[in-house]
Amino acid sequence: AQTVTQSQPEMSVQEAETVTLSCTYDTSESDYYLFWYKQPPSRQMILVIRQEAYKQQNATENRFSVNFQKAAKSFSLKISDSQLGDAAMYFCAYSGYGGSQGNLIFGKGTKLSVKP
């Protein structure tokens, strides 16, 4: 069965600095998707960034980028120029293709604090 591990329960970053959140996963599949979701306090969870496993190029969305290491089964999230609004729980998630393989499997999350 697939698993997702986030080894950092909490992280802290100074405003305007860069922070990297770690995620590792386990799967025997060769094709799958990886996601980072953000859950701000008392607000809805939203998708931050997505990576298709067959793509070698790392996904980027504005200040958010990933370091996808398929062989190492590692999928870290880098937040550049951190802002106060980045403070949230960040969840790494995995899904396979179709059917029950398409269901999201989440890590336990990393709570990110941003210091002014």
Add this chain to the structure above:
Amino acid sequence: ETGVTQTPRHLVMGMTNKKSLKCEQHLGHNAMYWYKQSAKKPLELMFVYSLEERVENNSVPSRFSPECPNSSHLFLHLHTLQPEDSALYLCASSRGTSGNYEQFFGPGTRLTVL
């Protein structure tokens, strides 16, 4: 943030009560999901509905009973719950159940079972 709505936002119930959680999506999606979010645990998928048919039931106790009357609405009926069922219950929707579809989440219902 109004694509997926959930009511009520907070619910306190006794172990003998019967209550229902409601989810509505305004995105024209075909798949809907119920998740349980407990402190210090990963989100747990409870149920998946695709085109109003239940396609996934992750060994959830029978005291949780889902209902999907149409593709826009999803309910979770609760009865004789236990204190360990206290958690944040999240609803989500997506265009389909294939893994590449983004899931859109509601704000959740914070459930407390006394």
